[in-house]
């Protein structure tokens with residue numbers, strides 16, 4: 001079985017031309033901290049020479065040609081994913097930068113195929129341009145569809161937007177309740193974009209939280225990480241706790257022993273994407289009756 | 299001047315040259331046409347040439363030119379056909395097709411017995427159960443053929459496959475999985491249907507085999523054989539194949555260099571397929587690779603894709619857009635495959651370098667973007683004979699054809715859609731009024747746009763007689779006539795699949811009519827399309843083709 005059944009988290013990064021996707025990707029690969037990240041770039045376009053700009057890093061950068069991801073037999077995309085599956089060791093994660101007109105909702109099924117698990121859909125939006133772009137002929141509705149699909153929105157360039165990005169925020173809020181993170185110059189905690197990494201089983205003690213770099217730490221002006229104690233819960237109780245998390249939650253993760261079901265339950269939250277699923281493959285001793293939660297400071 | 303030359307006497311030579319529209323014979327030497335006329339006229343003019351009567355009972359026409367096809371048509375014939383309609387294969391044999399599950403199982407049993415290696419996958423394609431009365435093909439139907447050999451049935455749409463239990467067990471999803479497009483039965487187990495490409499990718503080995511075929515020279519040979527069987531002497535690959543490095547070009551030129559290779563190939567370069575560099579660099583590359591052309595392979599044109607398909611609801615439409623879902627909910631507009639900024643950057647670079655660009659535009663909104671882009675490019679750089687071509691143009695309006703005419707553009711109209719999806723367009727995608735003016739050849743004529751008609755093989759089967767039959771009759775699969783006012787004459791349709799197709803490929807000085815000085819590329823038909831009932835044009839037998847004066851043989 002491929003990678004012993006491991007499914008690599010697969011993050012989609014969408015947004016129109018100029019939204020700052022490449023800057024974000026570059027920051028992430030430059031601060032990967034030993035993670036083996038496969039970066040997929042669905043754009044070899046020259047007005048946006050992303051693939052060339054993305055710096056060398058420990059993982060792999062694969063270029064995808066345009067044109068096929070959403071339709072036809074999608075041979076390029078299928079072949080590229082097959083190239084990743086042929087790696088002897090699973091990478092830690094896959095980050096795919098979509099083209100400017102890529103619609104994440106239509107690409108998402110690919111991120112949940114053999115060897116991969118859709119982690120989340122992140123959409124970058126230019127604080128200065130978004131309101132105008134949404135009105136543009138030909139592509140205005142496409143940008144709306146991208147935002148609608150977002151689990152998490154990264155609002156870029158609010159430092160240069162005349163109104164500080166308030167018009168852009170209104171546009172986003174018109175179609176999406178996803179948390180909005182301000183991202184300047186692509187600086188984003190890697191854990192926020194790619195998920196909390198590292199062995200979650202050691203995350204039991206609140207006082208160790210600040211010391212764990214893999215938890216992204218806390219930037220009080222931007223986002224805070226905290227631990228939510230769960231105690232003894234049933235599966236339904238766990239689900240309702242997860243569903244009732246505030247819309248400011250960017251990410252949350254937990255491995256929990258529920259009182260009424262045998263397998264461990266995994267909590268996985270990326271903004272508005274919230275899943276609780278059984279993990280019978282994991283040792284019950286790894287459970288921690290607490291949930292790590294990152295919340296945006298708006 | 300090595301060969302002595304030969305006069306081909308025919309029942310009739312239909313030249314499509316207005317000066318000499320019909321003749322008794324055509325004289326050929328060194329792959330070129332010496333002249334057309336009577337045998338006596340040819341001998342008086344060119345000396346005592348030998349008279350060949352191979353086609354004495356046939357009608358000779360210019361070889362058909364398919365200006366929008368894909369080499370996948372050849373790749374897929376690596377496996378057997380299992381579709382509903384009988385179909386000719388590249389070997390010239392007619393496959394009866396599968397009109398029932400039992401017929402499919404019989405075919406699979408026969409193919410299973412022919413395979414030696416018990417682990418080798420058994421793949422068939424083209425399966426089309428929409429006429430079977432509702433029952434879905436499932437793994438259990440295929441398991442009776444083999445419980446050990448992986449079996450994969452590719453449906454006609456290419457968006458769906460059905461696999462057997464052995465295959466699902468090999469990939470570990472027989473008990474179901476969380477991948478979108480993998481339906482399960484009442485017992486929670488996968489039923490064997492894999493819907494849409496992401497789910498289809500679960501059949502890892504079989505999909506890899508399919509994609510592997512695209513880079514195999516044997517696929518190009520089968521593509522050209524398929525062309526021969528249906529009477530095409532020139533076929534195109536509209537940008538699905540990568541033409542970046544020397545190896546990519548050599549795949550084409552080496553395959554076509556074989557003695558007696560049965561068709562000319564015109565692969566178009568798609569800048570979105572593996573091309574690196576600035577728009578100007580890619581445009582220079584598009585010009586440079588013309589030097590790699592051979593008598594049988596012509597490089598130098600470009601293809602880009604702006605939107606998706608109408609039947610897939612992914613083409614970009616102007617208001618009022620697609621009809622709603624049956625439950626009344628609105629359908630979103632389709633998708634763009636290139637940003638307008640990127641498209642215009644590429645387009646303008648090709649235009650400046652005098653490279654003709656063919657652009658896939660199914661929906662009318664995509665046509666608007668193309669027209670705006672051509673307009674802007676022409677305002678910056680004047681080039682009168684650009685022949686930029688709008689491909690598919692299925693929902694193009696009269697107003698858009700008027701603009702197209704003023705901008706000096708060509709169209710390539712997807713007439714085969716009327717037969718294959720016309721009923722669905724009327725009922726499901728755009729409704730009766732817009733369906734009636736889809737693929738509007740008569741409108742293009744009225745508004746002065748030169749056009750070809752095409753199959754987009756393998757989206758629909760390669761075959762210019764069928765394609766022109768659609769433009770002439772506009773009959774749907776259910777037998778209705780869709781938009782009778784958009785029908786065109788046999789003469790007009792025949793020009794569309796010969797000289798006007800050659801024109802948009804910038805080859806009209808070499809092929810597309812039978813006249814002195816052009817390449818001796820002919821198709822021999824059992825009947826004259828001008829003489830028969832227009833409804834049987836598609837059924838006229840193709841006797842043979844000649845490419846460069848040589849009769850192509852299986």
Ligand SMILES: [Zn+2]
Pocket residue numbers: 366367368536754
């Ligand atoms: Zn095509």
